[in-house]
Amino acid sequence: xxxxxxxxxxxxxxxxxxxxxxxxxxxxxxxxxxxxxxxxxxxxxxxxxxxxxxxxxxxxxxxxxxxxxxxxxxx
Numbered sequence: 001x002x003x004x005x006x007x008x009x010x011x012x013x014x015x016x017x018x019x020x021x022x023x024x025x026x027x028x029x030x031x032x033x034x035x036x037x038x039x040x041x042x043x044x045x046x047x048x049x050x051x052x053x054x055x056x057x058x059x060x061x062x063x064x065x066x067x068x069x070x071x072x073x074x075x
Contacts, residue, residue, distance in 0.1 A: 002032040005063040006070075010053060018052045019045070031064070034071060038064040 001011055012028045021027050030036040038046070038061060050057040 002029060003067070004028065004032050004038075004049075005060070005067040007063070008053070015049060015052055019048055034068065037068060 001008075004012065012032055013023060016023055016025075016028055031038060031041065043057075046061060047057050050060040053060065055063075
């Protein structure tokens with residue numbers, strides 16, 4: 001499963017569906033694959049995702065940012 005952060009338990013597919021985004025668009029996949037950074041995500045979107053994942057928005061932001069850094073360092 002492609003993830004936005006290390007301990008993600010809900011698939012990106014489900015998150016996009018809950019957000020009302022078309023499933024065939026790569027919106028969250030671009031973040032998960034490192035094509036876009038969480039720093040560029042709209043705050044409203046981050047808050048909605050945090051609600052779906054039952055995470056505090058600031059904590060979710062930190063988790064995703066840490067995951068991005070780790071993935072970048074692995075390359």
